[in-house]
Amino acid sequence: MKKILTLFAVVGLIAFSSCEGPEGPPGVPGPPGQDAVIAEVFELQNVNFDYNATDGFNIYRKLTPNIFDSDVVLIYRLIGTINPTTPIWQQIPRTVYTSKGDFDYDFDFSKTDFTIYAGGSYDLNLTPEFIKNQTFRIVIVPGAFSSTTGKSVNKPDYSDYNEVIKKYNIDDSNVKILK
Template identity: 50%
Template structure:
């Protein structure tokens, strides 16, 4: 029996080494909603940030989570039409820009432009946004530049985000 033990140990070690791969995918369950709706958003003005709206996440994000924000521009049938921000709207009054930034604790949406935005309150009040979190598990396969090229539907499909569990902040 003592003579078989080293061979048995060698066999088990070899089996483990040859059957484990470094690139095996790890399945990670995201324990927070990955899509949030923001309804009836009203931008407020301050001298530092201009027109802005901020919100905190209920739980801090992981360091490699990405945030992508869409503004509802209308509907097609009964379905909302989403437009990714940053976005520039070219209006008769001038240019209106929507932009955002985020940290793992919160995000801020900004509205700025080449004219007095208070003259077009329809673009500052009662706005609807959708905040999409691309979980950190996909961080190695996603960059902000890649995400900027994708529509809402493409992001949901590509990163297998469960759209049926839309949360609120």
């Protein structure tokens, strides 16, 4: 009797496992893969630094939408062009040495805003070419907090704007202009 019941169980299992019905609807897409990152680029064109007694010369802007806590903001200043279609971007923070003294560009950011600062060892109004009609590229690089330490990550040279653009597959031919 046990052999007959075992035989029916095996035959039933094979019969039910080979049944096939119509294909169901596709499921909800899963999260992007590890290599799928979305970076953004914004540009401030021909902006002047504002001055206030508390912060000195600065440019302040809100980030909309807010960025994630793990994201990083990189800022580059347009320092010239090779030709009309090839700009030269220089990462800040940066110190510029002038005949009047040292001039510094720096910045800070949070998940809701960023501020670019200009400072120096002299009256910055003496060098308006560094505080008026400036153009900056703001690159938001997505990140994730690591749960491991010492893991090798293939990061680009962040001081090289073109390498960052290439690494994160950023199309900078249509950069959003910030007001």
